[in-house]
Amino acid sequence: xxxxxxxxxxxxxxNFSIIAHIDHGKSTLADRILEKTQTVTSREMQSQLLxxxxxxxxxxxxxxLNAVQLTYxxxxxEEYIFHLIxxxxxxxxTYEVSRSLAACEGAILVVDAAxxxxxxxxxxxxxxxxxxxxxLPVINKIxxxxxxxxxxxxxxxxxxxxxxxEAVHASAKAGIGIEEILEQIVEKVPAPVGDPSAPLKALIFxxxxxxxxxxxxxxxxxxxxxKPGDKIKMMSxxxxxxxxETGVFTPKATMRSELTxxxxxxxxxxxxxxxxxxxxxxxxxxSNPATEALPGYRKMxxxxxxxxxxxxxxxxxxLRDALEKLELNDSALEFEPETSQALGFGYRCGFLGLLHMExxxxxxxxxxxxxxxxxxxxxxxxxxxxxxxxxxxxxxxxMPEVQKxxxxxxxxxxxxxxxxxxxxxxxxxxCQRKRGNFITMDYLSAARVNIIYEIPLSEIVYDxxxxxxxxxxxxxxxxxxxxxxxxxxxxxxDILLNSEKVDALSFIVHKDFAYERGKVIVEKLKALIPxxxxxxxxxxxxxxxxVARSTIxxxxxxxxxxxxxxxxxxxxKLLEKQKEGKKRxxxxxxxxxxxxxxxxxxxxxxxxx
Amino acid sequence: MVRGVYIHxxxxxxxxNYCDFNKFFFQNQPVDEYIEALGQEMxxxxxxxxxxxxxxxxxxxxxxxxxxxxxxxxxxxxxxTHIPMDSLVEFTSEANPDELTLEKMQLMRKFGVNRLSMGVxxxxxxxxxxxxxxxxxxxxxxxxxxxxxxxxxSISIDLMYGLPNQxxxxxxxxxxxxxxxxxxxxxxxxxxxxxxxxxxxxxxxGKLTLPGExxxxxMYSYLMDEMKRNGYAQYEISNFxxxxxxxxxxxxxxxxxxxxxLGAGAHGYVNSVRYSNHGPLKKYMHTIEVDEKPIMxxxxxxxxxxxxxxxxxxxxxxxxxSLARFEQRYGQALQGVYGKEIDELLEKELVSxxxxxxxxxxxxxxxxxxxxxxxLTS
Numbered sequence: 005x006x007x008x009x010x011x012x013x014x015x016x017x018x019n020f021s022i023i024a025h026i027d028h029g030k031s032t033l034a035d036r037i038l039e040k041t042q043t044v045t046s047r048e049m050q051s052q053l054l055x056x057x058x059x060x061x062x063x064x065x066x067x068x069l070n071a072v073q074l075t076y077x078x079x080x081x082e083e084y085i086f087h088l089i090x091x092x093x094x095x096x097x098t099y100e101v102s103r104s105l106a107a108c109e110g111a112i113l114v115v116d117a118a119x120x121x122x123x124x125x126x127x128x129x130x131x132x133x134x135x136x137x138x139x140l141p142v143i144n145k146i147x148x149x150x151x152x153x154x155x156x157x158x159x160x161x162x163x164x165x166x167x168x169x170e171a172v173h174a175s176a177k178a179g180i181g182i183e184e185i186l187e188q189i190v191e192k193v194p195a196p197v198g199d200p201s202a203p204l205k206a207l208i209f210x211x212x213x214x215x216x217x218x219x220x221x222x223x224x225x226x227x228x229x230x231k232p233g234d235k236i237k238m239m240s241x242x243x244x245x246x247x248x249e250t251g252v253f254t255p256k257a258t259m260r261s262e263l264t265x266x267x268x269x270x271x272x273x274x275x276x277x278x279x280x281x282x283x284x285x286x287x288x289x290x291s292n293p294a295t296e297a298l299p300g301y302r303k304m305x306x307x308x309x310x311x312x313x314x315x316x317x318x319x320x321x322x323l324r325d326a327l328e329k330l331e332l333n334d335s336a337l338e339f340e341p342e343t344s345q346a347l348g349f350g351y352r353c354g355f356l357g358l359l360h361m362e363x364x365x366x367x368x369x370x371x372x373x374x375x376x377x378x379x380x381x382x383x384x385x386x387x388x389x390x391x392x393x394x395x396x397x398x399x400x401x402x403m404p405e406v407q408k409x410x411x412x413x414x415x416x417x418x419x420x421x422x423x424x425x426x427x428x429x430x431x432x433x434x435c436q437r438k439r440g441n442f443i444t445m446d447y448l449s450a451a452r453v454n455i456i457y458e459i460p461l462s463e464i465v466y467d468x469x470x471x472x473x474x475x476x477x478x479x480x481x482x483x484x485x486x487x488x489x490x491x492x493x494x495x496x497x498d499i500l501l502n503s504e505k506v507d508a509l510s511f512i513v514h515k516d517f518a519y520e521r522g523k524v525i526v527e528k529l530k531a532l533i534p535x536x537x538x539x540x541x542x543x544x545x546x547x548x549x550x551v552a553r554s555t556i557x558x559x560x561x562x563x564x565x566x567x568x569x570x571x572x573x574x575x576x577k578l579l580e581k582q583k584e585g586k587k588r589x590x591x592x593x594x595x596x597x598x599x600x601x602x603x604x605x606x607x608x609x610x611x612x613x
Numbered sequence: 614m615v616r617g618v619y620i621h622x623x624x625x626x627x628x629x630n631y632c633d634f635n636k637f638f639f640q641n642q643p644v645d646e647y648i649e650a651l652g653q654e655m656x657x658x659x660x661x662x663x664x665x666x667x668x669x670x671x672x673x674x675x676x677x678x679x680x681x682x683x684x685x686x687x688x689x690x691x692x693x694t695h696i697p698m699d700s701l702v703e704f705t706s707e708a709n710p711d712e713l714t715l716e717k718m719q720l721m722r723k724f725g726v727n728r729l730s731m732g733v734x735x736x737x738x739x740x741x742x743x744x745x746x747x748x749x750x751x752x753x754x755x756x757x758x759x760x761x762x763x764x765x766x767s768i769s770i771d772l773m774y775g776l777p778n779q780x781x782x783x784x785x786x787x788x789x790x791x792x793x794x795x796x797x798x799x800x801x802x803x804x805x806x807x808x809x810x811x812x813x814x815x816x817x818x819g820k821l822t823l824p825g826e827x828x829x830x831x832m833y834s835y836l837m838d839e840m841k842r843n844g845y846a847q848y849e850i851s852n853f854x855x856x857x858x859x860x861x862x863x864x865x866x867x868x869x870x871x872x873x874x875l876g877a878g879a880h881g882y883v884n885s886v887r888y889s890n891h892g893p894l895k896k897y898m899h900t901i902e903v904d905e906k907p908i909m910x911x912x913x914x915x916x917x918x919x920x921x922x923x924x925x926x927x928x929x930x931x932x933x934x935s936l937a938r939f940e941q942r943y944g945q946a947l948q949g950v951y952g953k954e955i956d957e958l959l960e961k962e963l964v965s966x967x968x969x970x971x972x973x974x975x976x977x978x979x980x981x982x983x984x985x986x987x988x989l990t991s
Contacts, residue, residue, distance in 0.1 A: 535826070537961060537983060560830030563981030565802040565851045570619050570866055571880045572922060573887055573912070576989075579925060583986040 010200035010229065010264045017266035018193045019087045019224070021104050021137075023129060024114035025122035025481065029144045033114060033176035033185075034088060038255070040182050041074040041086065071107070071209075071222060071268045073252040078190045086189065087252075087268035089209075102131050103209045103283060107224035107268055110138040110193030112185065113160075117143045117151035117173075120159045120452065122481035123422045129164055140188050141171035147178050155449065163448050196226075196266030203294040204228030204236070206263075206271075206287040211278050213332040217249070219275035220257075223287060224268045226298060231262035235290035236273060239297040243280055244290050245273035278332040306338050306354025307415070307486065308361055308465050309398040311379035311508060312368070313350030315590055315599075319374050320349045326372035327351060330364060337364060342399065346506040346592045347377055352399060355381075358465060377590050379508045380605040383461045386413040386489050401507035403496040406547055413489040414512075415461040418443070420483050425451050427476040434475050438463035439492075439514060459484075460492065462512065467606050497522060497551075499529070500543040501595050508592075511605045522552035528604040530554040533597055540595055615665035615883055617865045618696055620651065621876030622688075623675040623894070626712070630745040630815075631773075633807035635878025635892040636675045643894065644680065647877070648688050650898045654875050655695035657906050661873060661883055667696055669703040669862035676732075678712035685717060689724035698725065703861040705730050705769075711748035713756050718763045728860070730800075731756065733770040736790040737783050740776050745811065750790075757794060767858055769798035774836065775829040776804050777812070777821050784832050785839075792843045798854040799845065800863075801836050803829055830979060837975075850929045850981060867930050869923045877907070885919070886911050916943065917990070920950055925985035928964070933972025947971065954987040 005013070024030035070090040077083050089104045105111065111132045115121055132139055141160050143153040157168040172188065174181030198205075210222035230236065234247045251259040252269035263269050275281055286297040314323045327339050338354035355361040358381065365378050385397045388410045397403050419440070423431050425447075432442065432455070440457040448454055459468075464484060472480050495518055499509035509529075513521050522544035529542045533556050540556040564578060589596040624639045624647075625632075655662065670692065680688065705728040706721060713729075721729075735741055736750055753770075760768050770791060774784050791799055804823070806812045815821040824832070837847060845853040849867060852860065865872055874881030878892035888911035891897040900907040914922070920943050927934035939947040948955060955971065958964040963977035963984050977984050 537963075537980060557827070559980050559983065560826040561803070561833055561979050562826075562983055563850055563979065564805070566805055570872060570874060570882075571889070572866070572882065572926065573880070573889070575925070576918075576922070579982060579985050579989055582982055583989055586986075 005262070005264070007201050013085070014198070014200065014264070014266045015195045016082065017085045017087070017196055018110065018189050019089065019108045019196060019266065019268055020110040020112060020140075020189055020193055021089045021108045021132075022112045022114060023125060023132060023139075024144075025116070025119075025125045028114050028116040028119070028122075028125070029176045030090075030114055033112070033142070033144065033174070033182075034090060036176050036179055036182045037086075037088060037186065038072065038074065040186060041076045070255070071104075071253055072255045073258075073269065074254075076186055076190070079187060080190075084190055085266075086186075087266075089268060102135075105132050105135045105137060107207060107209045108135075108137055109196060110140065110189065112189075113139050113141045113166075114144045114176075115141065115156055115160060117146045117153045117156055118148050120156045121163055121422070121448075123420050123454075123483035124481060126163065126420075126422075127483045127485075129166075138193050139166055140185070140192060141166055141168045142174050142181070142185060143171050144174050144176055146173045147175040147180065159449055159452070198225070198227045198265040200227075200229050200264045202227040203292045204230050204234075204287065204289045205294045205298055206230060207298050208281055208283050208285050208287060210283060211281045211332075213278050213329070214272075217272045219278050219281050220270050220272055221275070221281045221287070222268075222270050223263070225263050225265050227265060227294065228289070229262050229264040230271065230287070230289070236271075236287050237290040237293055238281065239286040239288055239294070240282060241280070241285075245275055245280070248272045248274055306336065306356060307383065307461060308355045308357055308381045309352060309384065310355075310361060310381040311342055311344060311347065311350050311377075311399065312339075312353050312365065313344065313347040313377045313379075313508075313590070315375040315377055315588065317348045322372065323351065323368070323374055323376075326368045326374060327353070329372075330367060334364070336360065344379075344401070344508045346508045347379075347590060350377075354398070358469065375588060377508070377599055377602055379602050380511060381465045382512070383415050383465060385494070385512065387411075388413075400496055400510040400512045403510075403512060406495065411491050412494045412512075414492050414494065416458050416487050416490050417461050417464060417484040418487045419457045419459050419464065421455045421457070421472065421480050422448065422482075423453055423455065423476055423480040425453055427479060428453055428455065430475040431455055431472070431480060434468075434471055435459060438468060438471075458487065460490075461486065495546050497525075498545045499525065500541070500545060500550075501529075501533075501597070502540045502593055503543070504593050505545075506592055506597075508602055509605070518546060519551050522546075525604060526552045526554040529601055530556050532601040532604055533595070534589075535559045536595055538594075615661060615871045615873055616667070617669040617671065617862055617870070617872040618662075618665075618667055619862075619872055619874045619876075619879055619881070620670065620672045620688075620692070621674060621874070621879040621890075622672060622677040622680065623647075623877045623892075624679045625674065625676045626679050627745065627747045628811075630743070630811040631804060631806065633810050634675065637894065639679050643898070644684055645687075646898060647894060648680075648684055648691065650901045651688065651876055652691035652695065653901045654907065655691065657901065657904065658873055658875070659695070662696055665697065665873070666700045667698070668700050669865060670696065670701065670705070671862040672706040672726075673730075674707055676709050676712065677706050678708045678717060682714075682716055682720060686720055686724075689720065689726070693724060701725070703728055705860070705862055707732065708756070709748060710752035710756050713752075713759065715759050715762065718756075718759050718765065722763045722765065727765070728767040728769065729756075729760065729765055730769045730771065730860075733791075734773045735776065735779075735783070736787045737779075740779060740783065743777055744773070753794075757796075767798060768796055769800060769854075769860065770796050772799060772801045774801060774803055774832040775824055777823060779824055779832075781828065781831060781835070785835065788836065788839055792839075797858045798852075798860065799840070800852050802851050803833065833979065837978075846931075848931050850978060864930070867926045869919070869926050882914075886913050888912075919943065920945075921988050921990065924951070924988035928971070928973055928984060929981065931972065933964075933970040936966075936969045936971065951988060951990075954990075958984060958987060 022030045072088045074086040076086055089107055143156055146153055153173050157171055160166050160168040172181045172184045205227040206223040206225050208221055208223055212220045214220050232247050237244045249272045250263045251257055288294040314320055331337050336356050339351040342350055342352040368374055382400055387397050388394045389408050390410045421431055435457040438459050440459040443456040446454045493515040494512050495515050497511050497513050498505050526542045526544050535557055539558045542554050543550050544552040589598045623636050625636050626639050704726045706726050707730045710731055733753055734744055806816050840853040847853050848859045871882045877894055877897040880889045888908045890907045891909045897907045936947050962974055964971055965974050
């Protein structure tokens with residue numbers, strides 16, 4: 005292509021994302037758009053096509069970004085090139101959302117016609133507005149009996165300040181309104197601006213390691229053109245590589261002879277390490293470099309930490325390999341070696357949030373077949389010692405002795421909770437119980453309220469999501485952002501099994517709640533740890549002082565009485581099954597402890613049970 | 614070498630709420646054809662039977678006494694025709710107390726049956742109903758009377774504990790009644806709620822209350838103490854008898870010896886192969902019709918598995934596992950194979966070694982499964 009051809013093509017490109025709350029129909033809408041543009045034939049059509057990771061399809065969430073090129077023949081008779089960039093909807097993945105939005109000029113905002121705007125959607129819309137994206141509101145699920153599109157449109161206008169008068173009424177599931185959405189994309193989303201003959205500026209918005217091709221770099225071309233054989237340069241590191249392939253996803257990886265302004269696709273360049281192509285960096289040509297890099301992204305720091313330990317100690321090296329492989333495609337994941345007296349060798353890992361933590365844990369168990377013990381998540385505490393020194397503590401068992409501590413500060417978040425008016429009381433009661441400070445409350449509409457609290461992150465990390473869900477029958481939506489550190493009266497609670505301290509079970513708790521929680525936790529542990537061959541005392545202690553205790557009884561009787569009419573194989577199977585069950589447990593001293601016990605601290609706040 | 618034969622009669626007039634054995638309602642079943650098929654199956658096993666030294670025969674079920682007198686006679690005649698009886702010392706039939714008539718018992722005696730194993734389960738009338746049993750205590754007393762008349766050398770009863778809502782007092786009363794009747798052999802099993810039973814369904818719907826692990830342990834403890842006090846020797850986890858009355862057929866299983874299993878759903882162990890027969894009657898009978906053994910599944914037991922089984926079966930016996938016999942059978946010293954495991958178990962006082970036998974301690978007997986798992990190393 006020559007310069008003019010490239011410019012002409014550029015005018016036909018539309019790049020957009022879809023912003024939606026979980027369950028509001030984002031993946032279904034993406035599927036419909038793919039069908040409508042005949043990007044995939046119906047034979048290839050697999051429900052929720054963009055969610056390719058097994059876990060994503062099972063959980064109905066998008067974890068990694070996907071970018072698909074589609075062609076659409078509009079009513080004006082012209083053929084347009086669309087790039088649809090998928091975004092995760094969950095609060096843990098705000099960082100990834102901001103990455104994908106930076107590669108777009110527009111965003112479709114999908115709002116459920118019955119449920120209205122949710123807290124997480126709002127956060128993502130603000131991200132999109134920060135990126136100067138054209139936002140196209142779509143009221144989805146209009147075919148549901150409870151749909152009230154006019155009310156929801158009013159909410160969009162009042163809460164976000166968008167003009168919703170031309171919002172498409174759609175049902176992605178029933179295929180209603182899809183064409184209208186596509187036409188609006190053509191009309192309203194601006195074509196990319198940029199000079200295809202200028203020095204190359206390609207934004208890296210994701211990368212993936214492939215054992216055969218090396219790193220696959222996902223890019224959006226802002227300026228210039230890139231093709232196989234070009235010598236490229238990473239603007240932050242200065243490293244140079246030779247481009248092997250350029251291409252787009254349709255959604256299959258499809259080779260193209262070049263990528264130019266507005267294209268969203270990939271390149272490979274025999275890169276061995278994902279670190280060679282850090283997300284947010286700008287790629288330029290070595291021979292004709294750009295003078296200035298594109299604005300990068302702020303790297304998100306992990307907020308939640310936990311220990312991951314292989315149940316089978318000999319799998320330690322395998323666990324390291326697994327984490328290294330996952331890290332290649334997940335820049336937010338952090339880990340470093342850690343030793344626990346109770347659990348042996350493992351890793352302290354940092355995550356963006358609880359969901360991120362669960363997903364990593366599940367991927368290690370599934371994809372790498374390593375059974376794990378996960379310790380309860382913790383936040384990072386700033387601890388000022390009497391010596392004047394300040395240290396950071398991300399593992400409760402490393403909290404210094406009380407005498408050495410001058411003060412402890414813990415991270416706080418601003419939590420916004422959107423909820424129908426009827427549940428305001430229960431939400432406030434919950435936030436109060438979670439040591440929250442009430443900030444403000446706004447009516448979004450006559451019946452919906454946005455409540456703002458400042459709450460310690462550690463309380464969120466524990467079981468806030470579940471508690472919120474159950475106390476509002478699932479009607480609340482929730483978002484939070486870190487606002488800084490505040491001093492709190494915190495103490496370390498140690499747990500002793502069979503009179504031995506189990507470091508992996510220690511947790512940090514507010515002084516005023518300590519006794520009560522100590523009592524709850526010893527009972528929880530008693531319920532979660534199966535009977536052993538001997539009696540096991542369970543104690544909770546602050547320093548040297550025991551604040552609560554219970555006892556796990558010894559096994560009363562476990563012996564198969566029946567003869568089974570000479571069916572010895574059945575006896576064997578039963579014994580093997582019992583033995584297999586033990587393999588899922590970790591031997592701590594002389595006590596067999598199941599995985600759930602290490603998470604018991606998360607389940608402490610269940611007032612109704 | 615094969616030392617025993619098990620014969621399965623999968624018919625019942627009433628299905629018990631806890632039973633998960635292969636069984637069918639008697640009505641409308643091809644019972645006569647089934648008995649003929651059993652005879653044919655014996656023919657198919659002729660070579661192995663010829664080389665066997667059959668010391669014990671056990672007719673189990675289901676309920677063998679569900680058969681009519683005529684059917685029972687045909688079955689016993691077939692056994693005599695096809696199974697070599699010259700080494701036979703014990704010939705047991707299971708029985709339901711309410712199905713035993715004097716005539717059936719006379720018939721059994723005539724054909725050499727010398728041991729009755731009766732499913733009494735409890736002497737508590739209410740609990741009998743809970744279990745879905747149809748007999749009453751009077752039936753039991755009557756059978757004991759018939760046994761005297763017919764000179765039955767040995768009677769055993771099964772008792773159960775850990776039953777729904779069963780109290781310690783109810784358990785004590787049942788045992789007391791058994792002792793009063795002077796029954797020479799008692800098997801006492803704790804209830805195990807198995808899938809595909811009425812109890813299982815009730816339990817999963819929350820409609821069944823079991824006594825729980827601790828009370829069950831107390832019942833077991835009481836059982837062992839009382840048996841001892843009343844002159845019974847415990848010879849296995851669940852079996853008690855006057856000296857010399859131990860069931861040789863049961864011991865054959867715990868001794869890890871070989872036996873032929875006949876009938877629908879029966880299990881056997883022959884020439885190092887454990888097998889199980891087809892359970893459904895049609896499949897079982899059709900296979901025999903085309904002159905094939907009705908085996909559904911078989912698996913050769915490896916040397917390692919044999920040693921494991923020697924341990925987890927043998928340790929069920931009070932005498933335990935003979936170190937000498939282990940070495941003789943497997944060519945390796947027991948402690949050479951399981952040294953680490955045994956040290957740990959000795960340390961925990963779950964097993965002891967005395968007079969060249971390794972056996973469970975009293976505490977070990979309560980947690981037998983925990984001990985047995987140590988020997989599953991493959």
